[in-house]
Amino acid sequence: MRHARRSNLVKFGILVLVTAWAVGCDEDGDTSQEADQVVEQEESAETEAGEETALVEVDEVDPYREVMRGELRELPPVPESLEELPQGVNIVQLEMRLLTGAMQNILQLIGDERLDEIPGQIRQVHPAYELTHQALEEGLYRPPVNPDQIEEFIAEDDEFHDVLRGLVGAARDDDLEGVTQYYNELVEGCTSCHGQFRFP
Numbered sequence: 001m002r003h004a005r006r007s008n009l010v011k012f013g014i015l016v017l018v019t020a021w022a023v024g025c026d027e028d029g030d031t032s033q034e035a036d037q038v039v040e041q042e043e044s045a046e047t048e049a050g051e052e053t054a055l056v057e058v059d060e061v062d063p064y065r066e067v068m069r070g071e072l073r074e075l076p077p078v079p080e081s082l083e084e085l086p087q088g089v090n091i092v093q094l095e096m097r098l099l100t101g102a103m104q105n106i107l108q109l110i111g112d113e114r115l116d117e118i119p120g121q122i123r124q125v126h127p128a129y130e131l132t133h134q135a136l137e138e139g140l141y142r143p144p145v146n147p148d149q150i151e152e153f154i155a156e157d158d159e160f161h162d163v164l165r166g167l168v169g170a171a172r173d174d175d176l177e178g179v180t181q182y183y184n185e186l187v188e189g190c191t192s193c194h195g196q197f198r199f200p
Contacts, residue, residue: 072105072117078127082135091135092143095128099190106167106183115179118171122164129161143197153197160189 075098079085085094102121109117135141136154143153163185170178 072108072121073101075101075105075121075124078124078131082131082140090141091128091131092141095125095132098125098128103183103186103190110176110179110183113176115171115174115176118179119168122168125164129157132157145197145200149197153193156189156193156196160186160193163189 078094078098082091085091102125105121106118109115109121132141133154136150142150146153163182167179167182167186170182
């Protein structure tokens, strides 16, 4: 009984294979062009689907990778003297660009609670601050707005750097709340100074 049932299954399997082959062949016994086209279309669809899947995977992984890594902007070195400034750039512009990069890095460091790295950011800006004061003392720079209020400009800059020192102290004390407060003061200082000396 078992032998007969197994024999029937074998015959059925052979019948299925032969039928499938016959459907895919033309009168000459060759594989039909239509069947080939179907196979090619299926392979093409699989390839396209695979490419789309790969693109989706990249899109899902990459867009925020740089942010999630907490990578910092690299700040350019400060020239050793006013004579070495890039052509067309004054020292205050250079200091502000450095401050902008440092502030962006510090915000990232606050978010990551990597407060121990904040003092290093400020140290990179400090040489530009010294060159700025040299330029101001030698009369080599005047702000574009209210240039006659140079003493007020210097006082504003000194106050800003006092806040930077407070930020450094809070960072060294691992005081996240203090660092955040000093950071807010710095942003307000930027807005105040620009409103008075940069934008009409």
